[in-house]
Amino acid sequence: MTSVYTVEQLNNYILNMFRNDYLLPDVSVRGEISNCKYHSSGHIYFTLKDEASALSCVMFASYKRNLDFVLENGMEVELRGSVENYVRDGKYQLYVKSAKKGDVGDLTKKFEELKNRLKEEGLFDESVKRPIPKDAKRIGIVTASTGAAVRDIISVSKRRNPYIELILYPAIVQGAEAAGSIVKGIDALERYGVDVIIVGRGGGSMEDLWGFNEEIVAQAIFNCSVPVISAVGHETDYTIADFVADLRAATPSAAAEIAVPQIAPILDAIESYEERLKSVMNRKLQMAKMRVNSYQVRIQAASPQKRTDAKRMECARLEERLQNLMQKKLSDRRNRMALYIERMKRVNVLDRLESGYSYVSDSDGKRLTSVDDFKTGEDIRLLFKDGAVYAKTVSVEKGVEGIINHE
DSSP states (O other): OOOOOOHHHHHHHHHHHHHHSSSTTSEEEEEEEEEEEEOTTSOEEEEEEOSSOEEEEEEOHHHHTTOSSOOOTTEEEEEEEEEEEETTTTEEEEEEEEEEEEEEOHHHHHHHHHHHHHHHTTTTOGGGOOOOOTTOOEEEEEEOSSSHHHHHHHHHHHHHOTTOEEEEEEOOOSSTTHHHHHHHHHHHHHHHTOSEEEEEEOOOOTTTTGGGGSHHHHHHHHHOSSOEEEEESSTTOOOHHHHHSSEEOSSHHHHHHHHSOOHHHHHHHHHHHHHHHHHHHHHHHHHHHHHHHHHHHHHHHHSHHHHHHHHHHHHHHHHHHHHHHHHHHHHHHHHHHHHHHHHHHHHOHHHHHHTTOOEEEETTSOBOOSGGGOOTTOEEEEEETTEEEEEEOOOOOOOSHHHHHHO
């Protein structure tokens, strides 16, 4: 019956096989360094590769002290160490004990040669770089449809301006087809009519990023009529696309920070303009209302109706004044008439006759009021309330007191 082993048992068995092999415990190998990382622990992790294959390598801090140069990506080296199986991950790797510096690697040579040539051709000149628009509304993105790069760009964009339009061209960003796919994405977004294009991906080794080092990608970026922001890898990664682009961003997130205008200041400015506009409009409306009111007063004052009403009021006032004057005159006349009536009553013969008096006149009807008016032998008439007496004057005697006392 076949035995069943645990994963750890199997990996330890493979480790023992490596250690007992005649070649693997002490082997020398030559290749180009890629994806080199110096860890905070002091260890160095990198990949050794050639045109056909790659090998994971680690140099522990205890062996690093013997190095008289710094390991860098693209460097050709000759390494000596042992190949062992890392039991935890079931992954074999070269444990490097010493290293010798060789020539510059093939990819690094190609990179430097293309960089120098394109620089001489003027593709990197600052004078031909276009400014990144500050009010972009439609942003094109050339990157893989999955991965941290596109997620970071979308996250930053929505935070800065949720109204921005993002158009993604899902390009291949690694491998033999990467360069052609990136070029197609740039061309498609340019024809679509975006305001700015972000071309990028996450970090990786020189091999992973090589699609952005191809000349056709550099030419596509240079010939694009739309401003291009390169956002390839991490802050320390540089590609040919970075030098040709109108602006290099250290990361995809930084590219989004550059390309997407913040909406908050714009909204604040709009609100401020709105308040100022309202204030100006309110002032203008108040002034217009005041002018309208003034015109209404002037129109009303000049209108025939207003004038007619004023004349009517004046006529009514004069009529009232005339009536008052007439009433006063009538009252005066009535008072005077009453006085005249009273005076007439006092001299009215009939009224006096009613009081026991008599009215004496001559034969011609002339009133006789004094003894001097009488003549002896003259005919006179005495009028009483109930009739008249005709007599003749016998004698005339002056003085009233003696006569009254005699009586």
